[in-house]
Amino acid sequence: MLIATTEGIAGREVVETLGLVRGATVRAKHIGTDVLASLRNLVGGEMKGYSSMLAGAREQALDRMAAAARDLGADAVVGCRMETSSIMNGASEIVAYGTAVRLR
Template structure:
């Protein structure tokens, strides 16, 4: 997975490349809440069952934004890659969730 020239991986290294320098932890996060109208539609969909597309879309966008913010922090450190990436989601309130992306910024040899 790449973002322009930034290599992103969930593994502890990049296959075929050596890590020249470990720059440290980088992270990005966002807190999202759905619009009340979408909440009503999602609640109705919850009654019938199936995928709750309104929330799936919300969390997909939140994950992308958290990753983008993590990459921006890695770029400020001069990183070529972020390894060991993890994503976590937590509930802040009944109507809002936080998504955090974190990993280790590195320079590749």
């Protein structure tokens, strides 16, 4: 599955637009990660526990979006975007969305 942030795929022609596809996941912080992050916040630096958690969440959202596109018979997703929002204290949602298309 080709996924692009652009409105098309170089060297390919979009022959059919199948519609909006999206994938989402909600992740909550672990109390142990929170404690370590609080300590890291005192001295500065990367919060690796959170970075790893969010990287996994982004991949899962993209995988779910690609699966939704495959279910429609798409070859690609164009105009892909990602958003993050806070659901509640300690939980975030990652959403990937774009337009499923068939290519020639």
